[in-house]
Amino acid sequence: QLILVESGGGLVQSGGSLRLSCTAPRFPLDYYYIAWFRQVPGKEREGISCIDITEMTTKYADSVKGRFTISRDHHKMTVYLQMDSVKSDDTAVYYCAAQRRSDYPCERWTGYDHWGQGTQVTVSS
16 A cells, blocks of 8 residues: 655745655555645645656646755655745645556646645745
């Protein structure tokens, strides 16, 4: 069973950096898309980045493009979200999610059906 575990959230100053990790213990992530979502109270969950583990292609939402980087460590079965130049609008609970690879691109945000528990990121001004 695919279980996703996020870590790395916390408090960071505006303009600073933070790296989130998403690990799938004892489960190879090949043939999956892995994505990062975020959600603030009262708003819908937003897909912000995804990676096709097999093709090693990545996508980013406009809100984070140029500031966030998604990557993967094959041996650690971990996907990272490097967050640079953070700003107050980045404050949210961040979730990683997975779906099987398909003919759809990884940014088909509605296709994700495995979720982690979420990790809080708070950006202070």
